[in-house]
Amino acid sequence: MTDVDPRDDDYRWQDTAISAGLDRLVHVLDAPPADLVERVQFAIALENLDVEVARWERAGSFAGVRGDRPGTVTFTVDHLTVMVSFTPTGGRHRIDGWLVPPGQHTVEVRVSDHDSTTTQADDGGRFVLADVPAGTTQILVHLESVHGEPSRTIVTPTLML
Amino acid sequence: MSELRTTETSPPWEGLEGTDRHAACLVAARAGDRQALNILVAELSPVVWHVARGNGLDRPTAEDVVQTVWLALLRHLDRLQEPRALVGWLVVTTRHEAQRSWRANRNQVPLSAELAEQLPTESWLPEDEAVRVDRDKRLWAAFSRLTHRCQELLRLTVFNGRADYRAVAESLAMPRGSIGPTRGRCLDSLRAQLDSEGGSR
Numbered sequence: 001m002t003d004v005d006p007r008d009d010d011y012r013w014q015d016t017a018i019s020a021g022l023d024r025l026v027h028v029l030d031a032p033p034a035d036l037v038e039r040v041q042f043a044i045a046l047e048n049l050d051v052e053v054a055r056w057e058r059a060g061s062f063a064g065v066r067g068d069r070p071g072t073v074t075f076t077v078d079h080l081t082v083m084v085s086f087t088p089t090g091g092r093h094r095i096d097g098w099l100v101p102p103g104q105h106t107v108e109v110r111v112s113d114h115d116s117t118t119t120q121a122d123d124g125g126r127f128v129l130a131d132v133p134a135g136t137t138q139i140l141v142h143l144e145s146v147h148g149e150p151s152r153t154i155v156t157p158t159l160m161l
Numbered sequence: 162m163s164e165l166r167t168t169e170t171s172p173p174w175e176g177l178e179g180t181d182r183h184a185a186c187l188v189a190a191r192a193g194d195r196q197a198l199n200i201l202v203a204e205l206s207p208v209v210w211h212v213a214r215g216n217g218l219d220r221p222t223a224e225d226v227v228q229t230v231w232l233a234l235l236r237h238l239d240r241l242q243e244p245r246a247l248v249g250w251l252v253v254t255t256r257h258e259a260q261r262s263w264r265a266n267r268n269q270v271p272l273s274a275e276l277a278e279q280l281p282t283e284s285w286l287p288e289d290e291a292v293r294v295d296r297d298k299r300l301w302a303a304f305s306r307l308t309h310r311c312q313e314l315l316r317l318t319v320f321n322g323r324a325d326y327r328a329v330a331e332s333l334a335m336p337r338g339s340i341g342p343t344r345g346r347c348l349d350s351l352r353a354q355l356d357s358e359g360g361s362r
Contacts, residue, residue, distance in 0.1 A: 022315055032227070043232060045195070
């Protein structure tokens with residue numbers, strides 16, 4: 001890795017002012033958030049790694065729900081939409097959710113440094129978790145098996161609640 | 162697996178660097194070694210982050226995309242034919258996710274890969290307080306007007322340092338000999354932007 005290809009020799013490398021500026025931009029001004037690695041490591045610390053990722057849809061008025069504000073977030077994957085709303089209840093949260101299309105799937109909420117909370121959606125796809133601790137939160141939907149097929153698991157990126 | 166390992170046995174990636182190290186971690190991760198997976202996340206998340214940012218995503222969306230890419234890798238652990246191609250897979254997947262986010266969040270016609278490379282991004286400024294120095298603002302504004310391809314390349318080459326050109330070339334799928342000249346042209350553009358701003362040097 002240490003060999004130098006002559007094609008790389010380039011006077012522009014001598015431009016230390018620009019190089020220092022770029023270095024500052026990448027490592028200081030736009031460095032990744034300090035807790036990003038930790039959040040990813042939490043997000044992937046799953047028992048079963050054969051998961052499908054639901055993407056966070058930020059379009060619309062609920063875009064960018066962050067921090068301690070209550071709000072509604074929508075995650076989608078090809079065949080499932082997960083809508084969740086969070087209501088703070090004195091340092092903890094009530095989670096109201098809705099799966100579309102509906103199904104009596106098992107919904108698991110992981111919060112870092114806490115045990116998972118699990119519930120089952122009703123036949124309309126609705127679920128409620130009345131008392132969830134605050135923290136880095138991830139939602140898993142374990143799809144109910146149909147016709148005895150092995151069920152799949154949907155996971156979301158983490159939210160900070 | 163990993164808990165059965167005795168203290169005398171060093172992990173297979175120990176002492177390795179760069180692509181060799183990450184390939185060894187990937188092989189171990191496939192066998193169920195969570196520590197190896199965590200090392201990959203710790204060492205390669207900055208690359209994923211800078212590709213996401215270099216492709217025009219704002220910081221919150223880039224954070225989501227970094228997570229999405231790593232979660233997507235879980236299913237692909239066994240499908241990656243060549244462990245040494247991991248960084249390349251991460252870069253390509255991140256670009257793909259970045260384009261998808263553009264579409265979803267901005268309600269725009271999807272950008273073709275070619276157009277996306279040529280299109281200067283708007284100023285996706287980091288938090289205002291982070292760019293409080295005037296010189297930083299000028300640098301940021303100039304950098305933001307570069308093409309996605311230039312932003313990506315400059316971010317990754319600063320990040321990796323000169324000795325890792327080969328790894329950068331592999332991850333960007335560029336011919337190795339074209340990295341230096343392309344980077345040079347990107348630096349020329351950046352310098353021209355800075356000069357037209359009234360100079361910052």
